[in-house]
Amino acid sequence: xxxxxxxxxxxxxxxxxxxxxxxxxxxxxxxxxxxxxxxxxxxxxxxxxxxxxxxxxxxxxxxxxxxxxxxxxxxxxxxxxxxxxxxxxxxxxxxxxxxxxxxxxxxxxxxxxxxxxxxxxxxxxxxxxxxxxxxxxxxxxxxxxxxxxxxxxxxxxxxxxxxxxxxxxxxxxxxxxxxxxxxxxxxxxxxxxxxxxxxxxxxxxxxxxxxxxxxxxxxxxxxxxxxxxxxxxxxxxxxxxxxxxxxxxxxxxxxxxxxxxxxxxxxxxxxxxxxxxxxxxxxxxxxxxxxxxxxxxx
Numbered sequence: 001x002x003x004x005x006x007x008x009x010x011x012x013x014x015x016x017x018x019x020x021x022x023x024x025x026x027x028x029x030x031x032x033x034x035x036x037x038x039x040x041x042x043x044x045x046x047x048x049x050x051x052x053x054x055x056x057x058x059x060x061x062x063x064x065x066x067x068x069x070x071x072x073x074x075x076x077x078x079x080x081x082x083x084x085x086x087x088x089x090x091x092x093x094x095x096x097x098x099x100x101x102x103x104x105x106x107x108x109x110x111x112x113x114x115x116x117x118x119x120x121x122x123x124x125x126x127x128x129x130x131x132x133x134x135x136x137x138x139x140x141x142x143x144x145x146x147x148x149x150x151x152x153x154x155x156x157x158x159x160x161x162x163x164x165x166x167x168x169x170x171x172x173x174x175x176x177x178x179x180x181x182x183x184x185x186x187x188x189x190x191x192x193x194x195x196x197x198x199x200x201x202x203x204x205x206x207x208x209x210x211x212x213x214x215x216x217x218x219x220x221x222x223x224x225x226x227x228x229x230x231x232x233x234x235x236x237x238x239x240x241x242x243x244x245x246x247x248x249x250x251x252x253x254x255x256x257x258x259x260x261x262x263x264x265x266x267x268x269x270x271x272x273x274x275x276x277x278x279x280x281x282x283x284x285x286x287x288x289x290x291x292x293x294x295x296x297x298x
Contacts (some may be wrong), residue, residue: 001026003135003185004117007145014064015039019050021072023098025291030067039063048075048236051096054082059091066093070108070118071101074276076104076237076245085114092139100124104201105217105244105280107210116141117266122194125244125280127201132194136182147177151187154178193235213281214242220288221281222244231298236274247276264294 015038027042033051034040041058043050055066064209066088071078081097088095094116102108106124110118119135122128126190137145147154157176159171177183205213224246229235233248254270263269268291269276279287 001096001098001119002029003148004064004119004145005029006148007184008064008094010038010064010148011247012037012039013062014061015041015060016065016067017041017043017055017058017063018067019043019055020045021075021077022067022069023073023100026067026069026098030049045077048238049077050079052080052087056087056091058242059088059093063091063093065096067096067098069098069101071099071106071241071243071248073101073245073247073270074236074274075247076101076114076241076243076276077107078238078243081110081113081115082123087168089114092192101245102243104205104213106214106242107295109141110136111138114138122201126198127205128198129194131191132198135181135185137185139181142179142181145184147184149185149187150243154186154187154204156183197253214244214282217244217283218242219279220283220285223285223288223292224248224277227292230296231296233295235274244280245276245278247274249274260294260296261291264290266291266294 003295007293008014010033018027018030018041021040021162030038031038039060039062043054043058059066066084068079068084070081073223081095082129085095096117097110097115099108099110099118099285101122101124103120104127116138119133122132123130155175159169159174160167162171167297225235228248233250236247236249237245251273253273253275257275258270269278277291
């Protein structure tokens, strides 16, 4: 996302619209640019949602980018990417989608949605490891991006002119710059071990099918949605969301629940006043019932 922000030349006359459900590090990125003069609007939620109408109202002639997390990491709120892109493009802005919490977890077609830029790390629902990520750039946007870094993978047709039998030419050598997304962003050596892990995990996910993963997960999340509100856990994840996350507000969640769940050898994500549960293919209804058994009854 940093690379896209730099390549777009975000600044005084090229601002950003985002929302409170975007990833924390991304909000810091844009917050720091805002301190340097970049126009920034951060939308707040209504009924645990970011309203599309609010996004549309926030886009001005100085808005260059609408940046969102497709599925929010804290609450699991899910943007309608197609509708979001339609609105942004109609008003002259691009869309960046952080798809860390959706790639590998829900069916996703960034081309059909019209997304301009999308990125995901491999460590989440792609089930690989840290140190590897991929960036999608819509092909007709590549030419509009500034090259912000140069490395050996930025160039092709390289030719030395400094050694015996080399053809004549300038001592610095000769080359052609790669004007693809990879040429502009993939400047150096990737993590080959990380890529090997990602290839294996994508093969595994492809054999199962992302739709089957989502279908396997759905009844587990439905069970939590049904039971936990009866015990004072307030749902924060909109019911129409299809993502892998379901979050509940619960006062002093970390203080009250961490000892209980640790004793039961159950791992969920706890915030000061919320609990996030993220089941997947490695879970079943037995795990959900074990969690419910461990949690306070009221």
